Amino acid sequence: MLLTLVVFSPLAGAALLALLPREEVRGIRRAALAFALVTLVLSLEMLRRFQVGVAKFQMAEQVAWIPQWGIDYRLGVDGVSLFLVLLTTVLTPIVVLASWGDIHRRVKEFFAFLLVLETGMLGTLVALDMFLFYVFWEVMLVPMYFLIGVWGGPRRIYAALKFVLFTMAGSLLMLVAILYCAWRVPGTTSFAYETWLARLALSPREQLWLFAAFALAFAIKVPLFPFHTWLPDAHVEAPTGGSVILAGVLLKMGTYGFLRFALPLFPRAVATAAPLVVALAVAGIVYGALVATVQPDLKKLVAYSSVSHLGFVMLGLFALDRTAVAGSVYQMLNHGLSTGGLFLLVGMIYERRHTRLIADFGGLWTAVPVYAAFFLVVMLASVGLPGLNGFVGEFLILLGSFAHWPWATAVATSGVVLGALYLLWMYQRVIFGPLASEENAKLQDLSAREVTVLVPVVALCLVMGLWPAWFLVRMQPSIDLILRHLALPPVVATR
């Protein structure tokens, strides 16, 4: 029951918000925050109940849903999804609080959509039935579409449509693949993930096609180079809250999908396709970093840095190495925190100055020292400074990948260097130097609410940087279980 509560408590909150009178903006904001916090508390209870050292799904639930097709309402959490669920439940209240200052129009609808989105994300992470997974996967789209399209910037409609059409193009083909697999389960029709893992017997050719369909859906979501073109548009146009959720959680659905579904279900196809995916991942690392370097717009810079950082995650996943994959899962969390934090910081300065151009800033250190300090920590976390979380993830990925893909890893390492370059250079131009402009001198420093928004992000960056073992010990058994499916491809029936 606990997982159901975690997944659906935001939806209940959204329904309640819909009933509140539109004018009660303060009440609506507080109710939204309260519901996001309730979900956080429920997810912390989930963390408390989570048994360390158990690889299998825990707190499983199952209710028959469409028995004719073997579709169940089936939930469960393991070491891979555990922290992604927590990332979602941690980021949502932060986003709610951050949006208090950002969203002034149609406040009720904004928070309602945000909470519906949270339900979609949480459901996607804990669904163990492919039909249910697909439902949640698509449910995520609609609220995000509205968040970008209604509350976004000048080109929001274009960006929102592009986001939906790109994502749907991938996911609809995945739907056909899901149907195909469901009918190919020997002796029955089933959509249960674990049944597929245990019993699905596919020829290498079938595997390749099905892997392609799944991989396309996930690659667009990640986004893997060259499927990334929707991302800068979506990020630039989205309101701050939307960007944080998009970068923080939504993109992880792609990498999560690879790890949970595409890798273990189609091991032979993975062996065939891995070189291609690794090449694209490395290309994304370098390309994202180079493009980020030359961006004049802060938000675009962070958006392209996402492409680069997620390239690392993909490299780690397709190294098919227990260390690298653990690093990838860790890096998913890191990226959620640090990039989410960067988007929050960019949003805060945008609210004050109504510009995001790096050239408009400079010398903020003297005007807004608290802001500059928070920015420094989050930026360094994103760079991967030892002692902060980003270092752990990148280090594990590079360490694990090197044995399998030495050349690709060598090139990827240049991405770390470039990452330091463009982030430090950006920081230097925005924060250091002379305080040239009159408007920048008059900037207000962070309010108590904004500090409250940033403190948990920075604290988690430190905690994850200093005590990675506490997290890794909970992830590793489940990761090893998934990799076991890749090491021993099941006997394939020839048809």
Place this chain on the structure above:
Amino acid sequence: MIDVAPFTANWQVALPGLLVVVTAMVVMTADALEPPGDRDGLAVLGILGLGAAGAAAAWLWWAGGNAGGFQDTLRADRYALFFTVLLCAGSLLTVLLSVDYLREQPLPAGEYHALVLLSTSGMIFLAAANDLIVLFLALEIMSVAVYVLAGMLRREVRSTEAALKYFLLGAFATGFLLYGIAFFYAAAGSTRLDVIAQAVARDGLTAYTLLGIALLLVGFGFKVALIPFHVWTPDVYEGAPTAVTAFMAVGVKAAAFAAFARVFVAGLGRVAASWTGLLWVLAALTMTVGNVTAVRQRSVKRMLAYSSIAHAGYALVGLVAGGRDGGAALLFYLAVYSFMTLGAFAVLIALGRRGEPNEDLADWAGVGFRHPVLGLSMAVFMLSLAGVPPTAGFAGKFYLFSAAVDAGQVGLAVIGVLNSLVSVYYYLGVLVAMYMTEGERAIVAPGARPCLVASILVAVAATLAIGVLPAGPMELARLSFASIK
């Protein structure tokens, strides 16, 4: 070969249809006897009659169905009864959403309701027809009433044009149908579907059968609006009074599909290989052309017309997939389609006024926030038509494409999902207009329209309920389709 068994009526078979006919008579009489003035009572009569007919059909379904009557030219099997309940529900919602519309336009309520009921009776017999002549008669009863309904807005040129166009092309298409029936009579010596099935099993494909199949396809293709027999659809749907458009898009299409599927499955199922390929092409063509053309429309009404063409293409996928699941998916999809389409047209009516139809997408700017209930309902219908979970439209497409994949038609399923992607673009276009743009002028909804809002809410409830809990309705569709053979 003509059946000379003693005449057996078995009135129970015709009970739901006759209830609707009697209601139509009562409505006409009451309209004539009542003094001029309020005509809402007629709608109540119609709703009661349709409710009774639907309830009778549901009761017969529950009792097992499968009765034949009138020399076995009518079948009250679960297949027919499933459609009867669906058609009664569709017509009931049409009557409900028309009450306010008729008063505002104004349209003569007596004639309107009577014609809707008469047309519904034709649809019910169409779904039950086990004989091509009865099928033809039922089709004409349904169609003639709709020809009149389409032209009811006599002041408007486009309504008159719609009626004339629909009538002329409809008569032409019915000619093809009748010609096809003649070939089947020549091939089998009977117009009864079971006899035709025996003859086809015995003789295989003859020239007569092939010609008959081709001509029937033209006739049915016209009625359900398959590409390339669709050319009338956009103009007629756009010109007809919107309530009538809703009735056509839902009732006429579902009933024509009922007859279409019964003829091809029960009568010609043994030579399915000969027509499956043809239907494959028609399905792919109808989905693709319907969706791609819908993208370019700026009028919501015309967009819904093209979208209804596209949805006929999706439904046809079920027939191509064949087997128990394919047919059941067709039935399920038609039920789902009926609710979401009726709902969408109802919202269109709700946003219009006399002399100010507000059919253009540009008129819808900002509607979502100014009319939250209408906006949210329309959002549900659009997402459902686009096939986004957890709505009924998703469950329907899931069932259809799942049946197609199971039948080895992966290619058609891929064409179907790619078409869904195209449709997402224009359905979301409506959401863009409603929620993401600000109009210069605000649509002012005229006063309270409780009946219209009630019909919209019923459609929303059905769309969401079937989407979240599809297992029950799917089982009904499966049992119903299984009764056909």
